Every structure is written in C-alpha cells, then in structure tokens.
Amino acid sequence: MTQRLHHAAIQPPWHRRPSHALALALLTLLAACGGGGGGTAATSTGGSSSAASVPATPALTLAQLGDRLFEETALSASGKLACASCHVEARGHADAAGSFLPLGGADGSRQGLRSSPSARYLDLAGAFAFDAQGRPHGGLFWDGRADSRTQQARGPLFNAAEMANADVPALAARLRALPYVADLRAAAGLPAAATDDQLVDAAVAALARYQAEDAKFHPFTSKFDAVQDGRASFTAQEQRGLDAFNDPQRGNCASCHDSRPAPGLSRAHFTNFSYHALGVPRNHSQATADPAFFDLGLCGPQRSDLAGRTDLCGLFRTPSLRNVALTAPYFHNASFAALEDVVAFYATRDVDPARWYPVVGGQVQAYDDLPAAYRANLQRGAPFRRAGQAPALSAQDVADIVAFLNTLTDGYTVAPPAN
Template identity: 45%
Template sequence: MRLATACVLATTAMALAACDAGAPDAGAVAAAAHSSAPVAVSAVQVAAHEAGQSRAQVYESVRQMTALGKQLFFDASLSGSGKLACASCHSPEHGFSPANALSVQLGGNDMHRTGMRAAPTLKYLQAVPAFAEHYHESDDEGDESVDAGPTGGLTWDGRVDRGGEQARIPLLSPFEMGSTPAGVAAAVKAAPYAGAFRAAFGEHIFESDDATFSAVLQALETFEQTPEVFYPYTSKYDAYLAGKAQLTQAELRGLQLFNDEKKGNCASCHISQRTMDGAPPQFSDFGLIAIGVPRNRALSVNRDPHFYDLGACGPERTDLKGRAEFCGIFRTPTLRNVALKKSFFHNGIYHSLDQVVRFYAERDTNPDKFYPVVKGKVQKFDDLPQRYWANLNTEPPFDRKPGEKPALDEAEIKDVVAFLNTLTDGYKAAN
C-alpha cells in the first residue's frame, strides 16, 4: 500500500471508529469541533473507493497501523540511546503521563539531558482543534461573535496540529529520544515487526528513510487515536453523568466549587458539562492562557536569569516570535486523569493537586507562598517579564488583592481535589 493511501485510509477510518464508539471526533477531524457519523461513513467510503478497497479493507489497514503504532510506542530502539520509548514518558498506567515525579523527564543519548517542559498527557487529544489565533465558538448560546482568543494545537504552545507532527518532536529532540529520521528507519528495519511494517505500508517502504519515518509517525498517530485506550470516558464522573454512579458529598461540593464562577471558576477553562449534542466534556476549552506560574529554579535552563519560557511566543515555537500578545500563554490541558499525574503546569513546578488548587485560590491573596521574597518584597510573576503582565488572566479566582480572603478555604480546596479524583478512567461501580 502506498504511504499516501495508508494515511488517507487511517484518517477516515479513525473518524468512523470515533463515531462508532460514541466519542467525539478523531484524527484529521480534530480540527472540527465535532464529527457526525454520516460524514465519517462517507469519508471512509470515498477513501475506500479512491484506494480501490472495501470498507472492510479500510478497517484492516487501520488495524494493522494501530498494532504497529502500539509496538512503535513501546520500542526504545527508536531513540538514539536505545533506552527511551514513547511509553517511558507517557505511561499507560498513569494516564499516558510520566510515572515519576520529575518536573521534566531525562533523555538524550546519555539519558541525562533535560528539556524545559513537563511531558503532557496523550489522552483526550482527539477533539483538540487546529491552532487558531482567533477562535469563535459558543456551545452555550450559539453566539459565534465572541473571540475566545488563541485556541488549539497540540503541545504546551499549540505549535502542531496533528498527532504525527507531535510525535516527530520527541523522536528528534536532543533532550528526549534524540534520534534522526535515518536512525528511526534503521531501528524499524531491524525490528521484529519489520515484516508487518512492509505489509501495512508496502514492500518498498524501506527504500526511503524519509518515507519510513513518515510511516512511523502515521502509525503512532493512528495508535494514539484508539478510542478505548486514549479516550474511553470511563471515569466515575462519566458514570455520574450517565446516572450510573453517585458522587460523595465531598465530591459534589467540589463539583459545585469547580463550576462556581465566584469560587473556583475552574469550569470557565476546564469545561465540565456535556456539549449541546451530548458529547462528554473534555475538561478543557483548548485555549491558551497566561496564569503566572512561578519559575521552576530546578530546571537547568533557568540557571540563566535572562531565559524565559514564553510559551506561544517562544522559544520552541517560532511563528509567533515577537508577538507580545502571545507571550506567557500555554494551552489549557484536560483535567481527565489529572489525579494520576505527578507534576503539574508546563514547567512541572508542583507535584500534588493540593498545591495546584492552592495556587489558583491564593496566588493573588498570598503571593509570598508561591513567589520569592527579596528584601521584604514579593517577586510576583517571576517567570514572566513585566512587559507581558497585561496577558495574565485576571478572572476569578485571580481577581483579588494581597491580604483578602482567598477564593477557597482549606476545606474547599480538599473538596475540589476530591472532585478531581473522580476524573480518573477505569471506574467500576460497586455491585
């Protein structure tokens, strides 16, 4: 099978699989807010016709690429060191986030290099739209006149839109897997699954390293769109929404605080309600936002006092360089499976949900708890140059002054954390 045909078939069949699973859109349809089953079915039929294959053959092609993608995901030989697989930083048992509590993961050819950002979850990315500087959508009232600002894209800064593009980053990064297209191709050629790779992508796939590398990216993207693995919607909260589980009193109080615009106001970015068409909540609006996360001085890049990770305006993203309005903003992650994570925010500075919720509740009322104090003065927003402070979010709970009452008290922080624990997949109701 030609690589281009394989890509088309995989994309369209993934969309149909998402609809069959009752879940939101997947693969290439991630740029759209939602995908309908008739459209997905039509897409598969068109792709099958163009490839001269039946719908059953389309599914078989996707099955092959999914199986290959899974093998690639767990294959450490793809890395320059031969010791780091995708799964090393994206553990299935931890919501496809790191299994350890390191702020950033160790990698590179010596396995001792560190980057500057925490490894994000790979779950529930199927509905993330393509990055847009201006985003118009209102699921509540259908009012598309409101500009939600920069939204979408994968990675912390939204610089790529497809799973394959995302997979390219760690494979080639000298701080992560540290390989090259030729190195990845050589590893695949020598792998036990090389024969299956040829069967999926054609007998001549290994004649070009670039074609082989592109096929690897496609297979990884296909695997990472497996509904039952990457977006199963099996949390206690999903069961609660379906009327199949009851939340505890603490969890219910936490949900109320999560949604309350004058308290946690978490749902303003981490949407907790079903969409108008009944799709499960993603717990993210996919927007990019600046909240003034403290500088993580444990990161090697921050030894340089003049270095700043400014998110969408650089340094890793370059197309928005020099655009001041994009400096300091990072994409809002989903909160699904957040209780399985051991490091939080783009720089991994916090390591518990209590710390995270407390930062939101007390950032402005008790800044000395989070930022350095020099000669009696709090160095607030120490990881964002002052010229970009206008980008900082000031909506509740970030609307208070030092010394005022925090948005959440101790008991309320515990309740919000209790609710966040209901978002972990794999819930099984008691008999």
C-alpha cells in the same frame, strides 16, 4: 468521530498474537501426537496427499504496530527512551510517578524543558488557530505547535532533549533494524525498498493511528462518567467540589475546563483547548539555571512563528483535567507536585504571593517566571483576586474541589449492590 472512537473495542496487543512460525509448530506437534480433534495432518484421496490447512496469521494493522512502536526504546538515540517512558499508561499517559522533568537526549542525561502532558482526550483539540475574537485555541503540545497527532508523534523523535534522532536517515536506520519492520512496511503499503522518508512517515502514522483508535486514550470510564450515566452517585464532598468548580464566583474552573459536553457530544472533555498565562512559579531545572532564560510558551522558544506576538508571551494550552489526580507534576514546568497546591495556588496567587514565590530582601518576587514586560498577559478574574481581598476559595473549598477532581480518574468500577 470521537464518539465512534471511545466506544471502539481495544485491539489485541501485538505481543499477544502467536507468530506464524509458532502456529506451524503447534500444528506439527498436534499431528505427531494424533491431536487436532482426532484428525490427522494429511489425508490421502486418489493417491494424492495435501497438507492440512494452516490458518494464516492475521496481518498486523497500522494501529497495532503503533502500539508496539509506542513502547520501543530502540527508536531513541540513547536506546533508553520510548514514547511510553514519558506517557505512562498507569499515570493517565503522562509523566511517570515521582518524576520532575523527563530525561532524554543522546545519552539520556539531558533534561526536557517541559513536563509531559497527558496523551489522552486530545481528539477534539483541532489545529492551532485564532477564533473570531483573536484568542488562540487548539493544537497539541503545551504551545500548540503540532496541528495533528501525526505532527505530535514526529516531534519527540527528533527533539534533542527527547529521543534525539539526528535526522530522518538516522531514525530510518533504527526502524530497519527492528524485527517487525516488514510488518510496518506491509501495513503502510510500502515496498521492501521503501525510502527513509517513507519508512519514517509510516512509523509516525502508526503512532498516531494507535492513539486515535485505541480506547485507552479516550476511555471515559471515570466515576464522573458513571454518575452522568446514573450508575453511581457523588459523595457530599465530591458534589460540593463540583459546585465550587462550576461556580463562576469561586473556582470558575469550568470556564476553561468544561464540565459539560460540548454541543453534539455526550461526554465532557474538561478542557476547551484555550491558552492562558497563569504566572506559575519558576522551577529549578537545567534550563532555568540561566537566569536570563524564560519559557514563554506561544512566543517561544519551542515555536518561533509567534515570536513577535508579545501579547501571547507566557500563554500555555489548557490541558484536560481527566485523570489529573494521576498526572503530577503539574503545569508546563512541573513546578507543583501536589494537586491540593495547584488548586490553592489559583485561590491565593495574588492575595498571598509569598506562599508561592521567593522572597528576596523582604520583597516577594511575584510571577518570577514571567518577565515584567509580559505581565499584562496574566489571567485575571475568579478565582484570582487582588491583594487585600479574601481568597475566592476557602481551605474547605480547595479540599472539596480536589475530592471532585479525583472522580475524573479512569478505571472506576461500580460496586455491585449488596445482597
């Protein structure tokens, strides 16, 4: 299915289609001026007259309505927040440039708990599950609590820190007030008297369909793709970066962010949708103002079904690295603003912890956002090394990997050959 999706043509945006009323007005104007290719608006045959045929405006598809709903701030309790507010197309469908944690809620002042992950390249995530070795994988959101794009689209609409709809009737009322609600009902096959649940389900389905069908969410148009197709070449630094990225003794990045296509696919997705506890530094946010609060990923607080699995505390889903140069801030808690620091953190988390964690009374507070009881869950192995060892990556390696990661940004254009 993914292969069909990312080659599909982008549907024309809803707002570029002329309305039925506009089409009628244009035809009337042409008739009055004798336009329309030299014909007239009506003909007379045998004493009867018939109006010129007016082409019907094509019905909007569910995906096209999802495009419109994705941009719709009226769906939020504050009237200020849309899906597109936190999943900005120019930023790889992730957080807006210069942002920290998104603001939402009923009045637009409540800070979200986590950064907004990119909405791109999610088609292969699948439902959350455990593999034969008991390792978690799949699912959407940082903690995998949504098993499909439909579940994911529903979540923010009712999250008190995001679009903050109190319940289904509240959201349904907002949907009924939209000027295109009849189009939504028609596309979903609903009657005029659709119930609240039916209308909300239609809106959520439209949002999911838009993201699944529109090529913007899986374009595969980066320089990396052009190189794989033989249409471009890496610079020397980019190639060194890819080599370090793949090297299991240095970056070892490809062990989680696959740089080769999965079996049966033609494109690499740069994630295996696995989960890891990385021990990223604690951020300064509304939530962490309470020193007793910890975001523990798979075991809470935003999902509760795994609360008893202490072996999963601190684990978060591995995102795709496609468009990573655009999607700052980084990690689930937005604790890093620069991609260079992210790569350097992997290389020096354990060998130079004072670089990343606070020092109190001469003591480094390493892994300060993960309680000591769960630190056995921390990811080990390359590129992480023990204290006293040399970093797995040199400063040059870090710069090279960042240069390579920049080749994963969509929208690359191959320059024409010089004359």
